[in-house]
Amino acid sequence: MGKVELKKVGLKNGEVIGYREGGEGKTILLVHGNMVSSNHWGELLERLADDYHVVAVDLRGAGVSSYNRPIETFKDFAEDIKLLCDELNLRDFLLIGWSMGGGISQGFVADYQGYANSLILYESIPCSGYSYHKKGPNGEILPECYQNKEELLQDRIQLKPMIDALENNNRSFIKYLWDQLVLNVVKPGDEEYEKLLDDIFMTRNLRDAAWAAHSFNISHMYNGVTQGSGEVDNITIPVRIFAGDRDVIVPSNLAYFTAKEIGENAEIVILNGCGHAPHYDNIALVIEKIKEFYR
Numbered sequence: 001m002g003k004v005e006l007k008k009v010g011l012k013n014g015e016v017i018g019y020r021e022g023g024e025g026k027t028i029l030l031v032h033g034n035m036v037s038s039n040h041w042g043e044l045l046e047r048l049a050d051d052y053h054v055v056a057v058d059l060r061g062a063g064v065s066s067y068n069r070p071i072e073t074f075k076d077f078a079e080d081i082k083l084l085c086d087e088l089n090l091r092d093f094l095l096i097g098w099s100m101g102g103g104i105s106q107g108f109v110a111d112y113q114g115y116a117n118s119l120i121l122y123e124s125i126p127c128s129g130y131s132y133h134k135k136g137p138n139g140e141i142l143p144e145c146y147q148n149k150e151e152l153l154q155d156r157i158q159l160k161p162m163i164d165a166l167e168n169n170n171r172s173f174i175k176y177l178w179d180q181l182v183l184n185v186v187k188p189g190d191e192e193y194e195k196l197l198d199d200i201f202m203t204r205n206l207r208d209a210a211w212a213a214h215s216f217n218i219s220h221m222y223n224g225v226t227q228g229s230g231e232v233d234n235i236t237i238p239v240r241i242f243a244g245d246r247d248v249i250v251p252s253n254l255a256y257f258t259a260k261e262i263g264e265n266a267e268i269v270i271l272n273g274c275g276h277a278p279h280y281d282n283i284a285l286v287i288e289k290i291k292e293f294y295r
Helices: 043-048 074-088 100-111 162-167 169-182 190-200 208-217 252-262 283-295
Strands: 005-008 017-023 027-029 054-056 091-096 116-122 133-134 140-145 240-245 266-271
Touching: 005 074, 017 043, 017 074, 017 140, 027 074, 027 100, 043 054, 054 074, 074 100, 074 162, 074 208, 091 100, 091 283, 100 116, 100 208, 140 190, 162 169, 162 208, 169 190, 240 252, 240 283, 266 283
Parallel strands: 027 054, 027 091, 091 116, 116 240, 240 266
Antiparallel strands: 005 017, 017 054, 133 140
């Protein structure tokens, strides 16, 4: 397998961004999701580095990257990626955005045309964002969405328990959540799992990232908190959307919605037997579908 090294680079906006890099050839830039880091791509990076030049970023406030200035919207993350591309002279690459990273990648492609030449949305949140709904007295989900950040951060079912677990180093609770939601199909070995947990507890941006995901909306619809900007129309490069049929975080109906919003340049690939982390569930299938798209 290809060798991948962890590096850092200072950006013009004052942030220091970590990234993993390896391999030669056509470039693939990977953007991870919430509460993880580039380390959570696991063996996929080394396998791709056999045939491609691979760069996997640590988002601001995740992994080894700095968090000097808290993010407010996904545009802050996207600006970091643009500045990283400028520092590393990256152009004409395949962009792969996982979960929240898929939302960030959609915004990046819409705002900074001429960088990525193709896009894979990898178990990605939709172009209308990841809405958190209010909860009733018995924990039932209500139709209304939270309307401000302070209210959202008090969500006692979905968000506050994760914030508390991070701040109190409650590894058993986070591992339970990952077992149920992220690694619900195939789990890594104990030693690797512990390293993944270590990186989860390096997350410093959860409060801000949750609101950014909640308020993100480049679709044509109102998502319950913000009106869509319609900037999804700026995504004109080829898009392939990976949707695991066992993903309980981002179910496949959201992939179909995003594909419809993007238009005829988007296609959906259903990954059978895969959850929210397909590269752990069936890495051979993931690599096959990436290579099929990015020849």
